[in-house]
Amino acid sequence: MSDGLQRLRSALERLNLRDNIVFVHSSWAALSHLGESWKPVIELLCRAVGGGGTLVMPAYPMRALSQTHLELHPFFDCRRTPSQAGLLSEIFRRLSQVRRSLHPTHSVAAWGARAAELTTGHEHSPTPFDESSPFQKMYEGEAMVLNLGVRRMTFRHLADHLIQDELPHSVYADQAIRVRLIDAMGVEKWMEARGHNPLVTCNHEVVLDLMRREGAKMPPRPAHRMGGNGAGTLCQEVDGILLESIPVRPYVELYHRCYREGKLQFFLRNGAQAR
Numbered sequence: 322m323s324d325g326l327q328r329l330r331s332a333l334e335r336l337n338l339r340d341n342i343v344f345v346h347s348s349w350a351a352l353s354h355l356g357e358s359w360k361p362v363i364e365l366l367c368r369a370v371g372g373g374g375t376l377v378m379p380a381y382p383m384r385a386l387s388q389t390h391l392e393l394h395p396f397f398d399c400r401r402t403p404s405q406a407g408l409l410s411e412i413f414r415r416l417s418q419v420r421r422s423l424h425p426t427h428s429v430a431a432w433g434a435r436a437a438e439l440t441t442g443h444e445h446s447p448t449p450f451d452e453s454s455p456f457q458k459m460y461e462g463e464a465m466v467l468n469l470g471v472r473r474m475t476f477r478h479l480a481d482h483l484i485q486d487e488l489p490h491s492v493y494a495d496q497a498i499r500v501r502l503i504d505a506m507g508v509e510k511w512m513e514a515r516g517h518n519p520l521v522t523c524n525h526e527v528v529l530d531l532m533r534r535e536g537a538k539m540p541p542r543p544a545h546r547m548g549g550n551g552a553g554t555l556c557q558e559v560d561g562i563l564l565e566s567i568p569v570r571p572y573v574e575l576y577h578r579c580y581r582e583g584k585l586q587f588f589l590r591n592g593a594q595a596r
Contacts, residue, residue: 322361323355323356323357325354325355325357325560326355326357326362326365328559328560329355329362329559329560329562330365330369332557332559332564333365333369333564334369335555335557336369336555336564338369338370338374338465338467338566339369339371339373340370340371340373340374341370341374341375341463341464341465342370342374342375342377342435342439342459342462342463342464342465343366343369343370343376343377343464343465343466343467344377344459344464344465344466344467344475344569345366345376345377345378345466345467345468345469346379346407346466346467346468346471346472346473346475347378347407347409347410347468347469347470347471348407348469348470348471349407349408349409350470351469351470351471351561351562351563352469352470352562354560354561354562355560359408359412362409363412363413363416367433370433372433372434373433373434374434375431375432375433375434375436375439376413376432377430377431377439377455377459377464378404378406378409378410378414378429378430378431379404379406379407379427379429379475380404380406380410380411380413380414380421380422380428380430381404381405381406381426381427381428382394382397382402382403382404382405382425382426382428383405383426384405386516386517386519387426387427387449387516387517388494388496388498388515388516388517388518388519389516389519390425390426390516391425391426391500391515391516392498395425395498395499395500395501396425396500396501396502397423397424397425397428397500397501397502397503398502398503399421399428399502399503399504399505400503400505400507401503402428404428404430407471409469410430413430413432414430416432418432419431419432419436420432420436420440421440421505422439422440422441422443422444422455423440423443423444423505423510424443424449424454424514425500425512425514426449426514426516427443427449427450427454427475427478428443429443429455431455435458435462438458439455439458439459439462443455444502444504444510444512447497447512447513447515448482448493448514448515449478449514449516450478450479450482454479456476456478456479457479459476459569460476460479460569460570460573463568463569463570464569465566465567465568465569466566466567466569466572467564467565467566467567468563468564468565468566468567469562469563469564470562471563472529472563472565474525474528474529474572476569477523477525477528478517479573480572480576483577484577484580487580487581488580488587489587490518490520490521490587493516493517494515494516494517494518494519495515496515497515498514498515498516499511499512500512500514519590520589520590521587521588521589522587522588522589522590523585523586523587524585524586525576527585528572528575528576529567529572531575531579532567532571532572532575533556535575
């Protein structure tokens with residue numbers, strides 16, 4: 322094991338991810354600075370969550386906004402449609418013990434104790450973050466987000482979904498698209514799916530910025546569910562690679578608080594405020 326990989330292992334151990342559900346966003350451009358191939362990095366992540374944990378990665382097939390993707394590509398093959406969420410996620414979703422959820426825009430790949438539970442039934446989600454989705458299951462399971470060399474937060478979409486009746490705009494596009502699916506066994510299925518409202522965006526970074534500043538003030542939670550310190554985010558750097566762990570449920574709760582306090586604002590993509 323290289324010195325860089327040893328330092329990454331020590332950093333992951335400090336985050337105390339064992340037996341947790343860990344959702345990983347990654348940048349191979351950043352991780353390649355370790356001088357290792359993908360295999361020992363994935364093995365290290367699997368060891369970090371342990372046999373009782375579950376490693377999850379996005380396996381999104383999109384290069385465009387989700388509704389645009391559905392309109393242009395109303396087809397998804399769970400076995401062959403590549404992930405566009407980074408090289409590590411594409412390699413991970415191909416591994417024999419990894420399961421992939423059946424969804425045309427927000428598929429995820431998972432390995433470990435709860436992989437089958439998390440990935441089953443996503444084809445029953447006409448909107449990608451509803452009650453049948455892996456994202457709701459991860460939220461309920463006190464999951465952690467782990468950013469490796471990149472800053473991402475998919476769960477902002479779950480936060481929107483949960484308060485969609487309060488928002489001044491539709492979270493999802495009006496038009497449903499009929500999509501042909503091929504599952505892991507090669508069986509053809511069909512579903513009606515809607516992507517996110519392509520007209521609206523928001524200043525969602527304000528939530529993580531506040532979470533980083535106020536982490537110590539957030540309600541304490543069990544250490545094994547919170548990356549070891551019970552509150553907020555944990556950030557560190559290994560060989561120039563950012564590692565950041567973010568507890569999902571407190572993030573969603575803070576997102577809702579920011580919206581209700583007027584700190585989170587939504588805008589039309591032309592720059593006007595959404596109302």
